Amino acid sequence: MPRRSxxxxxxxxxxxxxxxxKITVSRALREPQRVSAxxxxxxxxxxxxxxxxxxxxxxxxxxxxxxxxxxLIPSLSNAVFSEIQRGIEDGLGASGYQVLIGxxxxxxxxxxxxxxxxxxxxxxxxxLPGTRHTEHARHLLRCADIPVVxxxxxxxxxxxxxxxxxxxxxxxxxxxxxxxxxxxxxxxxAARMDHRTQLRMAGWExxxxxxxxxxEHCLTTAHPSTYRLGGEMLASMLDRWPTLDGIFxxxxxxxxxxxxxxxxxxxxxxxxxxxxxxxGLDIVEATxxxxxxxxxxxxxxxxxxxxxxxxxxxxxxxxxxxxxxGFEIQLGGSL
Amino acid sequence: MPRRSxxxxxxxxxxxxxxxxKITVSRALREPQRVSAxxxxxxxxxxxxxxxxxxxxxxxxxxxxxxxxxxLIPSLSNAVFSEIQRGIEDGLGASGYQVLIGxxxxxxxxxxxxxxxxxxxxxxxxxLPGTRHTEHARHLLRCADIPVVxxxxxxxxxxxxxxxxxxxxxxxxxxxxxxxxxxxxxxxxAARMDHRTQLRMAGWExxxxxxxxxxEHCLTTAHPSTYRLGGEMLASMLDRWPTLDGIFxxxxxxxxxxxxxxxxxxxxxxxxxxxxxxxGLDIVEATxxxxxxxxxxxxxxxxxxxxxxxxxxxxxxxxxxxxxxGFEIQLGGSL
DNA sequence: CTGAGAAAAGTTACCGGTAACATCCATTGC
DNA sequence: GCAATGGATGTTACCGGTAACTTTTCTCAG
Numbered sequence: 001m002p003r004r005s006x007x008x009x010x011x012x013x014x015x016x017x018x019x020x021x022k023i024t025v026s027r028a029l030r031e032p033q034r035v036s037a038x039x040x041x042x043x044x045x046x047x048x049x050x051x052x053x054x055x056x057x058x059x060x061x062x063x064x065x066x067x068x069x070x071x072l073i074p075s076l077s078n079a080v081f082s083e084i085q086r087g088i089e090d091g092l093g094a095s096g097y098q099v100l101i102g103x104x105x106x107x108x109x110x111x112x113x114x115x116x117x118x119x120x121x122x123x124x125x126x127x128l129p130g131t132r133h134t135e136h137a138r139h140l141l142r143c144a145d146i147p148v149v150x151x152x153x154x155x156x157x158x159x160x161x162x163x164x165x166x167x168x169x170x171x172x173x174x175x176x177x178x179x180x181x182x183x184x185x186x187x188x189x190a191a192r193m194d195h196r197t198q199l200r201m202a203g204w205e206x207x208x209x210x211x212x213x214x215x216e217h218c219l220t221t222a223h224p225s226t227y228r229l230g231g232e233m234l235a236s237m238l239d240r241w242p243t244l245d246g247i248f249x250x251x252x253x254x255x256x257x258x259x260x261x262x263x264x265x266x267x268x269x270x271x272x273x274x275x276x277x278x279x280g281l282d283i284v285e286a287t288x289x290x291x292x293x294x295x296x297x298x299x300x301x302x303x304x305x306x307x308x309x310x311x312x313x314x315x316x317x318x319x320x321x322x323x324x325x326g327f328e329i330q331l332g333g334s335l
Numbered sequence: 336m337p338r339r340s341x342x343x344x345x346x347x348x349x350x351x352x353x354x355x356x357k358i359t360v361s362r363a364l365r366e367p368q369r370v371s372a373x374x375x376x377x378x379x380x381x382x383x384x385x386x387x388x389x390x391x392x393x394x395x396x397x398x399x400x401x402x403x404x405x406x407l408i409p410s411l412s413n414a415v416f417s418e419i420q421r422g423i424e425d426g427l428g429a430s431g432y433q434v435l436i437g438x439x440x441x442x443x444x445x446x447x448x449x450x451x452x453x454x455x456x457x458x459x460x461x462x463l464p465g466t467r468h469t470e471h472a473r474h475l476l477r478c479a480d481i482p483v484v485x486x487x488x489x490x491x492x493x494x495x496x497x498x499x500x501x502x503x504x505x506x507x508x509x510x511x512x513x514x515x516x517x518x519x520x521x522x523x524x525a526a527r528m529d530h531r532t533q534l535r536m537a538g539w540e541x542x543x544x545x546x547x548x549x550x551e552h553c554l555t556t557a558h559p560s561t562y563r564l565g566g567e568m569l570a571s572m573l574d575r576w577p578t579l580d581g582i583f584x585x586x587x588x589x590x591x592x593x594x595x596x597x598x599x600x601x602x603x604x605x606x607x608x609x610x611x612x613x614x615g616l617d618i619v620e621a622t623x624x625x626x627x628x629x630x631x632x633x634x635x636x637x638x639x640x641x642x643x644x645x646x647x648x649x650x651x652x653x654x655x656x657x658x659x660x661g662f663e664i665q666l667g668g669s670l
Numbered sequence: 671c672t673g674a675g676a677a678a679a680g681t682t683a684c685c686g687g688t689a690a691c692a693t694c695c696a697t698t699g700c
Numbered sequence: 701g702c703a704a705t706g707g708a709t710g711t712t713a714c715c716g717g718t719a720a721c722t723t724t725t726c727t728c729a730g
Contacts, residue, residue: 010686021710026688036708051478056455057392057401058686061715066392076408076417076436085411085438098452101411101436103420117433120391143386227621260621263598286562286595345716356680361718371678393716396685 009050017046029054060122068098069125069309070118074106074194075224079281080298081129084151087302088127095310097124104129106194106224112137119144125309131155131162132195147312149305153196154322161308162322163301167196170294170327171203174248174276177292179211181335183246183274187217189233189258190250191225197250200278204248217241225250230257231264238265238273245273246335252277252284255291259334275334289333297325344385352381364389395457403433404460404644405453409441409529410559414616415633416464419486422637423462430645432459439464441529441559447472454479460644466490466497467530482647484640488531489657496643497657498636502531505629505662506538509583509611512627514546516670518581518609522552524568524593525585526560532585535613539583552576560585565592566599573600573608580608581670587612587619590626594669610669624668632660 011022018025020039028035028043035043060066071088073081089099100123102114112134118126119140125147131154133141141148141159148160153167178186188204190197201218208215219237223229230249234257237244249255255277262269269275269289277284280295304323312318346357353360355374363370363378370378395401406423408416424434435458437449447469453461454475460482466489468476476483476494483495488502513521523539525532532555540550554572558564565584569592572579584590590612597604604610604624612619615630639658647653 008686012686022686023688023711024709027709030688034708039708051474053451053454053475053478055396055457055686057395057457058715059688060392061390061396061717062686062688064688064715073411076411076420077414079412082411082438089438101438103417103424103436116388119388122390122392139386140388143388226617228617231621257621260623264623282561282563286566286592288595288599343716347716357716358681358718359679362679365718369678374678390716393685394718396687397716397718399685399718 008055009052010055011052013050014043014046014052017050018042064122066122066124067096068100068121068123069127070100070102070114070121070123071127072102072104072111072114072129074104074129076103080279080296083298084302084305087299087304088306089302091303091306092310093306097313106192108132108134108137112140115140124313125149127151127305127309130195131158147309147318149309151301151305153199154324156322158320158322160318160320161305161312162320163304163308163325164323165296165301165325165327167199168203168206170278170296171200171248172207173203173327173329174278174292174294175204175207176211177329177331177335178246178248178274178276179207179213181246181270181274184213185217185241185243186213186246186248186274187219187237187241187244188248188250189230189237189254190218190220191223191229191233191254193220193222200250217244225253227253227257227260230254231261232257234258234261238267247273247275249275249277252279252281252291252293255293255334256283256287259287259291270334276332280328280330284330284332287334292332292335293330295328295330297327301325343390344387345390346387348385349378349381349387352385353377399457401457401459402431403435403456403458404462405435405437405449405456405458406462407437407439407446407449407464409439409464411438415614415631418633419637419640422634422639423641424637426638426641427645428641432648441527443467443469443472447475450475459648460484462486462640462644465530466493482644482653484644486636486640488534489659491657493655493657495653495655496640496647497655498639498643498660499658500631500636500660500662502534503538503541505613505631506535506583507542508538508662508664509613509627509629510539510542511546512664512666512670513581513583513609513611514542514548516581516605516609519548520552520576520578521548521581521583521609522554522572522576522579523583523585524565524572524589525553525555526558526564526568526589528555528557535585552579560588562588562592562595565589566596567592569593569596573602582608582610584610584612587614587616587626587628590628590669591618591622594622594626604669611667615663615665619665619667622669627667627670628665630663630665632662636660 011025014025015022025043028040032040104111115137127149129152131150150162152164154164205215219233255275276292278294280293284291284293346360349360350357360378363375367375439446450472462484464487466485485497487499489499523536543550554568590610611627613629615628619626619628
């Protein structure tokens, strides 16, 4: 059954050239050992000569498997997510799964839209940042019945796989580090009030309460974090609360911006003011003094996600569970 | 023709429920005006009730269009690409095209692999960073015969659409700015020797040659840029060439790292040494002094790409051309 | 009231693969 | 010498949509 010669090269084109049927070609390319060696070679060479590119849609439609997983990330420019992504790709290794990246811009609605989009694509699994989702998103995930990973933060009620760290505990631990260094008036500076920020802030509050210290010195904004913003917010806080002797910034970018502002004001860090960030990005070791931070195991989170996902995709039963990969306080020199 | 009730909801399921055929349902969802109002409403409500999720593979296979474009980016953590991406998404707006993001890690081979992957997915267009590609990648693109955008840098021989800026001219212009400020011994510091870096370096060289200055003070490495690396490389350069009075860093991250190192060494910038970066990221305005940089119109590049792409996808003929969106020298205070 | 033409809905075939089952043929054991 | 066995290949049907064409229904001019 020869075919028209227009458009892309198909299995049938190769089959015609070699003189077999397309299912044999399909086998030769997917399960080489199921086809005799000489034939396999002829097919492979014909495929190469003709420039065959498999039609993923056709394969996915026929087999019901897409061999792809979607990874939604809130920000393309945040090194936190790029390292998780790298961990996932490394962990997935040669398993044959393609990672499709979607960008939510920290918006739950956009996340919902992307979940819908990728379900249409028939991805075999979804990896979501965070444990908060819209009701409709949860509904979609329930219907789809594919492995779902929630990451970065932990939850008591995971949809499926949950790999991350206790953001609240991390916030509390860093706050305790301020207290241990003798600080008594410790502020919290945060932008982009996403859920993880809120959890860290809760940790900050609880540590202060436990130590009998005031929790009123908190400045937040919905704007995205930038260095400049860190500086501006630090300025506001110092103007408003001159007695502050420590400021816990919600991430390293803000902390670095705050430090730069201190330098401009000739305010000694940490003598006059302690600073700390969160995440353990490259910049914390580049500044003077190096910034205190909470180092999060992003790479390992990615690899763990890949590992658990491959198990589920390989047939392991769904067994909702949280996996806490911990964190590490790094004092730098700014505390 | 009723069907088994397992798995996902299909057009047929909706059709059965409403009592029409699936093509009518297909029409109601894609071209609402082609179906009578009352029927359309019943279909839409049934789709909602049943939780219908279109099967993208089936649609793409049948129609030959995927309504998606692939955007390959070298680095997920570089703000340069995230802004281009945002520009593209904004520009694409409600056109219905889905942007699939792929991560090349600055590797040509990985780019080739991703081009292959996304061609299998049947994307309607491809957006590539840079104008350099492997021979096989070019071959794949030629065969695929879909709109291709090459971006960031310019080329005389674009595959199709080319939107970017003249990296060499930008490198030369910034170098000239050093010269205009009276600098005479101007080094070049670069990491991750990608093609754009090489172009900028060529610009640096040509400007120095034109001014009769030495081009020997150049330190490069294949490692990715980090703040720390910027500091270390600056240290090496100053040790080796104590007479340097200016260092043009290949990007803002390196420049910031270099500036931090200067601060540690109590080396006055710009009095003792001028510094400049490239890109115009947030950090250049946060440091003291603010860093000189080449501001690139990333957002506008993204929007322009979207615009040209929509034209091509809408049927405009292929007309290989380069579009130069220029750049802007920002002196900051470090020159 | 009739017929032309448009609008609405249906029929059929097909997109390019894959699953499941069927067939063919060469070995092998007895 | 022949059935049993199993590896290599083929046949058929189907995945879930959409294009193109056909039929039916509705509208309205004459």
